[in-house]
Amino acid sequence: MSVTSAELVPAPRRTTAGDGHHELGDTTALTAGPGTEGVARWLRSTVGAATGLALPERPGDSPGIVLSVDPALAPEAYRLTVDPHTVRIEGGSAAGVFWGAQTLRQLLGPDAFRRAPVDRGRKWTVPEVVIEDAPRFSWRGLMLDVSRHFMPKDGVLRYLDLLAAHKLNVFHFHLTDDQGWRIEIKRHPKLTEQGAWRARTKFGHRASPLWDERPHGGYYTQDDIREIVAYAAERHIRVVPEIDVPGHSQSAIAAYPELGNTDVVDTTSLTVWDNWGVTPNVLAPTDHTLRFYEGVFEEILDLFPADVSPFVHIGGDECPKDQWRQSPAAQARIAELGLKDEDELQSWFIRHFDTWLAERGRRLIGWDEILEGGSRAEGRAPVESDEEEGAQRPLDEEFRQGTRAPGGETTELGLAPGAAVSSWRGYEGGITAARAGHDVVMCPEQHVYLDHRQAPGDDEPMPIGWVRTLEDVYRFEPVPPQLTAEEARHVLGTQANVWTEVMDSQARVDYQVFPRLAAFAEVAWSTLPAPAERDFPAFQRRMTAHYGRLDALGVDYRPSTGPRPWQRRPGVLGRPIEGAPPNV
Structure with missing residues (x-):
């Protein structure tokens, strides 16, 4: 059974509903325009797998499903037109067409999210709508x-599908941390031979x-x-x-102690x-460390x-400075560069890679701590040799001292103009960066932070942080x-973050x-009123249909009534924080 356009998540900008419907069947063709x-x-x-329909290709503008690019639309915009004869999806680019196809899937009903038909004799209909x-x-x-808990490749691919189903288009892949290095680097094989494995794991918060x-x-x-x-790119992520x-x-240091x-x-x-938590063991600010990470x-x-x-x-976040304060080598580097303190040393370290990436046509993004230390620490490290990673071109003295980046100016914050900031410690870092002309x-x-608990009850599994309900996020x-x-x-x-210290399985991540x-997703996609004016009861009503989609996708979500018995973890200490800052 199809659903109405009033049950879509996220909510579309403009909907005009008709009275009829379009029926898909064995003769329904799928015509794909260029791109x-x-x-x-x-x-x-x-959709073909879920419905059992072949959706054969037919040339020309045949009745059925027709896909096309309309350059007059914005790149991710789409227009979905359903009449009794044709389902037409037009997008400003292939991405826009793809988001329109996601909407079509929702209109077909929850069973369109399954991997195979549950009733081969059923009729598939789409309501008439624009x-x-x-x-x-x-x-x-x-x-x-x-890094904290490894998710195998198939689980990552599944999450890319879940992002696409919610019209999310960025997957931030946190691949390295103190608790594990998760990506093969061929020139440094011990990063995965040793750095990808830990002997045991704390169960619950560190107080447990x-x-x-x-x-x-x-x-x-x-x-x-x-x-x-490649899988993400096919889904415009x-x-x-x-x-x-x-x-x-x-x-990384456990694998290569000289770092x-x-x-x-x-x-x-x-x-x-x-x-x-936060370990005191941080990278040494040496030329060898910089050459290693350039590799x-x-x-x-x-x-x-x-x-x-x-x-x-x-x-760039949560870098304790105690070892640098105690290290003669780090103090010598601070003196050599004419920096004021360890904060500026961290800033100098970040700006080295900011410049390095910018020279290669990439944009650095970092947590809002990259704003700390001031503009005096801009630039990148001097190159004394070509010891491991091939020859580097010589740098003049001005750049050696960190007062100028090659190939362009820096902003008042000492970052390359293309550098961006992930504002996680509230809004302040993002405000500072935006006012200085940086993207945020x-x-x-x-x-x-979706690792934070969803309710105050004791039955929440390993509760972390502030209570952030569905309505709070909305x-x-x-x-x-x-x-x-x-x-x-x-x-x-905007971006939701999922830190996995207490999420030891795919089911826990889902929860x-x-x-x-x-x-x-609705906050990120839809144009909504001010927070206090948002119609959360209407969103809850649309979620009734959406829970059916999540069920069909096999998502082990938290029910609105609270955790199911097997989702609880009684007696395992978390890190609840009483009270919470007000919403902006």
Whole structure:
């Protein structure tokens, strides 16, 4: 049974409903205009598989399903027109056509989200309607942490399908952290041979006395990564890889001890971290460390082509400075560069890779800590030799001292003009960056960290952070009112983040992410009123149909009535935070 246009998630901009319907059958053709061939393949492999309909190709403008690009529309905009004879999907680009195809799938009903027909004798109908739609933001993302708990490749591909079903178009792939390195780097094989595996894992928050004594780990081969990137591109999703520096790097130091601050720590005794929180073990600010990570990023750029992944995330968050304060080598580097303190040293480290990526046509993005340290630390490290990664061109003294980046100017924050900021510690970092002319992705933890608990009850499994209900997420506003209209243009969009310390399985990830991702998707896609004016009861009514889609997709979401018995984890300590900052 089909659904009405009033049951779509996210809500479209403009809908004009008719009185009739269009019936799909064995004779229904699928005609793909130039540039829409990939969308046609997707429709046959998903809707075709669920309905049992072959959807054969027919030349010309035959009745049935017709896909076409209309350059007059915005790139991700679409127009879906259903009359008794034809289902026509027009988009400003193939991406717009794809989002229109996702809407068509929703109109067919929840069974269109299955992998095979449940009733081969049924009739498939689509209500007569004209839907004109376009997204509010160009960046509609989900960050998935696969370092704390590894998600095998098939699970990642499944999540790309779930993003596409919600018209999300950015997959932020958090690949490295203290607890595991998850991507093969051929020139540094120990990153995965040793850095991808830990001996045991804390069960619950770090205050918990419980341990899972089984070894945990895994990584993606370079061919796995190429497959993930290609699979995402077919669904018009950009993949943003994250390689975290200079903090959150203990797994790399465990594999290559010379990357750490060897003059103050016996780094040969370090292992991949088995606990949660922030470890004091950070990268040493040496030329060797920079050359090592340049080699890492060279392979990253090859695996994530610029046309589908223009951004590279370098982390930059939560970098304790204690070892640098104690390290004679780090203090000598601060003096050599004429920096004021360890904060400026971190800033100098980040700006090195900002310049390095910009020279290669990429855009750095990092957590809002990359704004710290001031503009005096701009530039990148001097090159004294070509020891491991091939010759580097010499740099003049001005650039050596970090006062100028080659090939262009920097902004008042010392970053290359193309650098962007993930604002996670609230809105302040994003506001500062936008006012300085930098693009911003708003992902404040107080609102869109989906590892935070969904209700205050004791039966929530391993509760983390503030209570953030479905309604809280639905009332999240990505653009802070402090920005002028011109400054707000730098808000590329928004992103929900999923940190997996207490998510040891795909089912646990599903529980934390859904159904809240549906509310987030509507915030990212639809043009909504101010938070207090949003019609949450109407959204709940549309979610009634959407739960059926999630059921058909096999998503182990949290029911509105609370966790099912097998979703609870009684007696396992989490990290609840009482109270919460108000919404913007």
